[in-house]
Amino acid sequence: MPMEQPQAIDVIASGIHDAKNSMFDALARVGVAVQAIHSGNAAAALPALAEIETAVSASAQRLSKLLSAYRLLRHENPVSMMPVDVQGLLEDVVIRLHENDADGIALRTECRFPGIWVCDRELVADCLINALQNALRHARSAVRLSAEEADGQLVLTVADDGPGVPDELPAHADGTHAGVGLFIARRIAHLHERHGRHGTLELGNGGPLGGAVFRLALP
Amino acid sequence: MLEADVLASLFEEQAQQTPGRRIPLDPYKELRYLVIDDQDAARQTLKICIQSMGGFSVDQAQTFNEAANRIARHMPDVILCDYMLGSGRTGQQLLEDLRRSDRLPDTVAFLMVTAERSYEQVVSAVELAPDDYIIKPFSPEILRTRMDRVIRKKIFFRNFHGHKRGGNFDMALAELDALDTAEDGKPYRFDILRARAETLLRADRFDAALECYDAIIAIHPFPWALAGQARALRRLNRYDEASSAIDSVIASAPNYFDAYDLKADICCDLGEFEEAQQILQKVAERTPRNWRRKRNLSVVAKHNGDFATAKRLIEEVIANDLVGGFPIRDRIEQVRTAMASGDRAQAEKFFRELTPEEREALQPDEKLNIECLEATMEGGAAGEKRFERIRAELGRVDLPVDTSLDAIGAALTFSDRQLADRLAEKLLTGHDARRAFHTLLEIYRGHDMEEHFRKLQRNIAARRLGKH
Numbered sequence: 034m035p036m037e038q039p040q041a042i043d044v045i046a047s048g049i050h051d052a053k054n055s056m057f058d059a060l061a062r063v064g065v066a067v068q069a070i071h072s073g074n075a076a077a078a079l080p081a082l083a084e085i086e087t088a089v090s091a092s093a094q095r096l097s098k099l100l101s102a103y104r105l106l107r108h109e110n111p112v113s114m115m116p117v118d119v120q121g122l123l124e125d126v127v128i129r130l131h132e133n134d135a136d137g138i139a140l141r142t143e144c145r146f147p148g149i150w151v152c153d154r155e156l157v158a159d160c161l162i163n164a165l166q167n168a169l170r171h172a173r174s175a176v177r178l179s180a181e182e183a184d185g186q187l188v189l190t191v192a193d194d195g196p197g198v199p200d201e202l203p204a205h206a207d208g209t210h211a212g213v214g215l216f217i218a219r220r221i222a223h224l225h226e227r228h229g230r231h232g233t234l235e236l237g238n239g240g241p242l243g244g245a246v247f248r249l250a251l252p
Numbered sequence: 253m254l255e256a257d258v259l260a261s262l263f264e265e266q267a268q269q270t271p272g273r274r275i276p277l278d279p280y281k282e283l284r285y286l287v288i289d290d291q292d293a294a295r296q297t298l299k300i301c302i303q304s305m306g307g308f309s310v311d312q313a314q315t316f317n318e319a320a321n322r323i324a325r326h327m328p329d330v331i332l333c334d335y336m337l338g339s340g341r342t343g344q345q346l347l348e349d350l351r352r353s354d355r356l357p358d359t360v361a362f363l364m365v366t367a368e369r370s371y372e373q374v375v376s377a378v379e380l381a382p383d384d385y386i387i388k389p390f391s392p393e394i395l396r397t398r399m400d401r402v403i404r405k406k407i408f409f410r411n412f413h414g415h416k417r418g419g420n421f422d423m424a425l426a427e428l429d430a431l432d433t434a435e436d437g438k439p440y441r442f443d444i445l446r447a448r449a450e451t452l453l454r455a456d457r458f459d460a461a462l463e464c465y466d467a468i469i470a471i472h473p474f475p476w477a478l479a480g481q482a483r484a485l486r487r488l489n490r491y492d493e494a495s496s497a498i499d500s501v502i503a504s505a506p507n508y509f510d511a512y513d514l515k516a517d518i519c520c521d522l523g524e525f526e527e528a529q530q531i532l533q534k535v536a537e538r539t540p541r542n543w544r545r546k547r548n549l550s551v552v553a554k555h556n557g558d559f560a561t562a563k564r565l566i567e568e569v570i571a572n573d574l575v576g577g578f579p580i581r582d583r584i585e586q587v588r589t590a591m592a593s594g595d596r597a598q599a600e601k602f603f604r605e606l607t608p609e610e611r612e613a614l615q616p617d618e619k620l621n622i623e624c625l626e627a628t629m630e631g632g633a634a635g636e637k638r639f640e641r642i643r644a645e646l647g648r649v650d651l652p653v654d655t656s657l658d659a660i661g662a663a664l665t666f667s668d669r670q671l672a673d674r675l676a677e678k679l680l681t682g683h684d685a686r687r688a689f690h691t692l693l694e695i696y697r698g699h700d701m702e703e704h705f706r707k708l709q710r711n712i713a714a715r716r717l718g719k720h
Contacts, residue, residue: 104369111373113372113373113375113376113377114376114472114474115372115375115376115474116442116443118401118439120439121397121401121439124397125394125397125398128391128393128394128397129391129394147438147439148438148439148441149439149441149442151471151472153372154372155369155372155387227472
C-alpha cells in the first residue's frame with residue numbers, strides 16, 4: 034500500500050540524518066589529513082583521504098536516493114509506462130552496476146521472459162540496481178538476477194547467498210532508516226498498475242541461493 | 253549516410269549469428285555520427301564516448317538550425333541529440349520537425365540524450381519517438397549497448413523502412429507480417445504492432461488502423477496510441493469518438509502538446525474554428541518556438557476573421573521556421589491572409605518578389621494556386637487572361653483544399669460559375685466538407701451569391717438522401 038505522508042517524511046528525514054552523519058565523518062577525517070600534510074607527512078593523509086572518499090560517495094548516493102524518494106512523493110503519477118525489452122533491461126542494470134561495484138562476487142542473470150513488458154524502464158532499473166547493491170554487500174559468493182512471467186505478472190528477482198534479512202526487518206522496513214531504498218522500491222512497485230492490480234515488492238529469505246530474496250512483481 | 257544494405261552487411265553477420273552478444277567495434281568506424289548539444293563540454297564528452305567505441309567521423313552541431321542544416325547537407329547514420337538545445341528549443345522538436353517534413357529517413361538512428369528525468373514522460377507519450385533515449389550521466393559502455401540494440405533493430409526492419417519510404421504500403425505491411433513470424437522477431441513484436449498501426453494510418457486504411465490501435469490500447473492506454481486511435485476515428489468521420497479519445501490523452505498526458513493540435517484539427521473538421529483558435533492559442537503560448545503550431549494557428553485565425561493575428565503569426569513563421577517549414581506554401585498563405593484582409597499592397601509585393609527561378613521550382617499545385625491568387629488580385633482583363641490559361645487544368649486535377657478554395661474564388665471572380673460549383677461540390681462531398689464549408693460560404697457571400705451557395709448545398713444534401 035502507498036505509505037502515509039508523515040511516515041514518508043520520516044523516511045526522508047532519517048535519510049538526511051544518515052547523509053549528514055557521513056558528511057561530518059568525512060569532515061573529521063579532512064582535519065586528520067590536513068594535519069598530516071602540515072606536519073610534512075603527506076603519505077599519512079592517504080588512508081584518511083580514502084575514508085573521506087568512501088564517506089562522501091556514500092552520502093552522495095544516499096542523497097540521490099532521497100531525491101528519487103522525494104520525486105516519487107511529489108508527483109501524483111510519475112511513472113512513464115512504455116514497452117520495455119526485459120532482456121535489455123537486465124543487461125543495462127548489470128552494466129550500470131559494474132560501473133560502481135566490481136568485487137569478487139559472481140553475478141548471474143537469467144532472463145526467462147524474452148519479450149516486452151510495459152513498465153517504467155528507469156524506475157525499475159533503479160529499483161533493481163539498489164537491490165543488487167544490497168545483495169552484493171551481503172552475499173558470500175553469489176548473486177542472481179532473474180526475470181520470468183508468473184500469474185500474468187513480470188517477476189524480477191534478486192537473490193543472494195548471504196545471511197538473509199533479519200526476521201523483524203520486513204515488518205518495519207518502511208519506517209526505519211535502512212528503508213529508503215526499500216521505501217522507493219515499494220512505491221515504484223505500487224505505482225505500476227494494470228486493470229486495478231498493483232505491483233508488489235516482497236522481501237524474504239531462502240530462495241534459490243539460500244540468502245535474501247528481493248521479489249518485484251509488476252502487473 | 254550508408255545504404256541500409258551496406259549497413260546490414262557491415263553489422264548483420266555478427267548481429268544475426270550471435271544474438272544477444274556484442275557487435276564488434278569495427279563497423280562503428282564506418283558510420284557517420286552527428287552530435288547535437290548547445291554545451292561545448294557535453295559535445296566533447298559525447299564525441300569521446302563515440303570514439304571510444306570505434307567511431308571516427310563525428311560531426312557536431314550547437315544549435316537547432318545548425319543541426320538541421322548539417323543533416324540536410326550530410327545525412328549521418330547516427331544522431332546523438334541533447335534534449336535541451338537552448339533558446340527554448342528541444343531535441344524532440346527537432347526530431348518531429350525533421351520526421352514530419354520527411355527530412356530524416358527511418359534508417360537513421362536517433363538517440364536522445366538527456367539529464368532531464370522528465371523527458372521520460374515526453375518519450376512515453378509522443379507519436380514520434382526517438383529510437384532510444386539515455387539518461388545522463390552514462391558510461392560509454394551503456395551508450396555502446398544501446399547503440400548495438402538500435403542498430404540491430406534498424407537492420408531487422410530495413411526492408412520495411414525501404415518499402416514505407418517508397419510509399420509501397422502494401423509491401424511494407426506484408427514485410428511486417430513476415431517479420432512478426434520471424435524467429436528473431438520476438439523482442440520486436442510490439443514495435444511491429446506499432447509500425448503496422450502507423451503504416452495503416454499512412455496508407456489511409458483507417459478501419460484496419462483503428463483495429464490495430466485498439467489492440468495496442470488493450471495492452472496499455474499509451475497516449476500516442478490514443479492519439480492514433482483519434483486520428484483514425486477522425487478520418488472515419490467518427491468525430492465524437494475521436495474527440496473523446498483525444499480528451500483522454502489530454503487528461504492522462506497534459507503536457508503532450510500534439511494532442512491539443514489534434515483536438516484543434518477535430519474542431520476545424522466540425523467547423524468550430526473559434527474553439528480551435530482558443531485551444532491552439534493556449535498551447536502556442538507554452539511552446540512559443542513551435543512554428544508548425546503557429547502556422548496552424550495563423551490559418552485558423554484567418555478563418556475566424558482575426559486577420560491581425562493571422563498576419564503576425566505567418567510572418568513570424570516565415571522569419572523563423574528554417575527547418576520544418578515549406579517556405580513557398582507559407583508565403584502563399586501570407587498572400588491569402590493579405591488578400592482576405594484587403595491588404596493589396598502586401599499581396600502585390602509577394603508577386604513582385606517571386607523570382608523566375610522560384611516560379612520555375614514550384615510544384616504543379618503551388619503554381620496553380622499562385623496563378624489563381626494572382627488572377628483574382630489583378631482582376632479585369634489581365635486577370636481573366638491569366639485565369640483562362642489555367643481554367644482547364646483546374647477542372648482536371650485533384651487540388652488540395654486551400655488551392656480549391658482559391659480556385660473557386662478566382663472562378664467566381666471571372667464568372668465561371670460552373671467551375672466554381674463543380675469544385676465546391678467536390679469539397680462539400682469530400683473529407684474536408686465541414687472544414688471548408690465556412691470559407692466557401694464566405695467566398696460565395698463575397699460575390700453576393702449566398703442564396704446560390706445554399707441551393708448548391710441543398711442539392712447535395714438531397715442527392716445524399718437519395719431524393720434527387
